[in-house]
Amino acid sequence: MGLHEPDAVEMKQVAAMFGLHPLAVEDSLTDHQRPKVEPYDDMLFVVVKTLWYVEERDEVESGQVSVFLGQDFVVTVRQGAGVSLAAVRADLEAREHLLGFGPAAVAYAVCDRIVDGYEEVAAELEADVDEVEASVFSQDRTQDTQRIYVLKREVAEVRRAVQPLRVPMQRFAAATYPFVPAESANFFRDVADHVTRVTDVVETLDMLLSTAFDAHLARISVQQSEDMxxxxxxxxxxxxxxxxxxxxxxxxxxxxxxxxxxxxxxxxxxxxxxxxxxxxxxxxxxxx
The missing domain is CATH 1.20.58 (Methane Monooxygenase Hydroxylase; Chain G, domain 1)
Structure with missing residues (x-):
């Protein structure tokens, strides 16, 4: 079952239908949760941030997907525009071998699609950082301080979404969570590898932006000395x-x-x- 921005009444009905834990239900209605995985007695609760890049404003927007994973059910709750999960069902139907993993297959498909979005956002940020570096080290007098600050803020947004997922995805890859069969470990390992790769890219981008900012300040100081x-x-x-x-x-x-x-x-x-x-x-x- 997939829900998009349900109200409290609708979530209460769904919770009664599937026996969802009230604390997890409360978290799913709040769109500013930290990415996490919480095992309960009869279900697994997963919170993943969705990211997408807005080209017109050079900004990263975020949403949230909560996944309730049980023995014989999966419920997703999406907050914000974010990544559409409509293609997840079609993807699962096209890859019938995944359906044998049960509800864990849906959890894998959702996480895989969201993490693919992380890589797209990271690629866009890499292009922006390359532009800033070229501007900082050009011969022209540029004002890059504000652009660098905005990019560092967007990189921080991506880090907050990706970094907390490293350990949970590694545990998914090791099939140590309940309701996750060992046969699905290889597929979750691929997701964990993508999360690690995006995390490394984000850390590198943040370091490059800090270096570019220091270089920009140094250039301003040199230009002021030349003017004097x-x-x-x-x-x-x-x-x-x-x-x-x-x-x-x-x-x-x-x-x-x-x-x-x-x-x-x-x-x-x-x-x-x-x-x-x-x-x-x-x-x-x-x-x-």
Missing amino acids: RKISAWVAIAAVGTLVAGIYGMNFDHMPELHWRYGYAWALALMVGASLVLHRVFKRSGWL
Whole structure:
């Protein structure tokens, strides 16, 4: 049985029909649960986060699927838009050898489809991180701080969904949970391998974003230093003319150049010549 955002009344009826534990029912109605697997006396309760990538906003959205797994029943409760489970039934019908595992086959198909969505999201985030790295290390002056922060937040969203599943999926792969036959272990092992791979990708992306952020700050610091050197160089060049004008503007009586016929031209030539010399010196030293 599959339910999408049922209300409390509907869930109460389903719980009475299949004998679901009330604590698990309560958790299934809340869409902010941590991914987990909880064995009860006569059922297994599984919570898995669904993830999908919104291209228009470069964001990762999340939902939740709760699975009640019993000896002869499976009930799924989906919160949020998330991954559609309509294709799970068709997939199981196409792979008839899975049906022999009973309700565990449905749990495997649901987890496999959701984890495949994790890989798609991770691939999209990898592309975004590559774009950020190219922007950070380009020659252009870019403002990547906000983009890096947003991506780190999205990576954290994926980590919160994937990381808690590593140990439960390994236990599924070892068939240590009730209602999970040993014959299904190989299929759950494939899901566990995908979860591990996505977890490694997420950790790598987070590390790359931290490195890109540090590099971006370092580039900003270097650019500011270069700006200060250029400003200082131009101030020094302007100071030469100010110095010459200040000296000859003191109007002392005994300053021969003040009454010299070519004094004005000499002062201008001195200002221009000294400025050109300083400009050349700063240019050679890389300050301009």
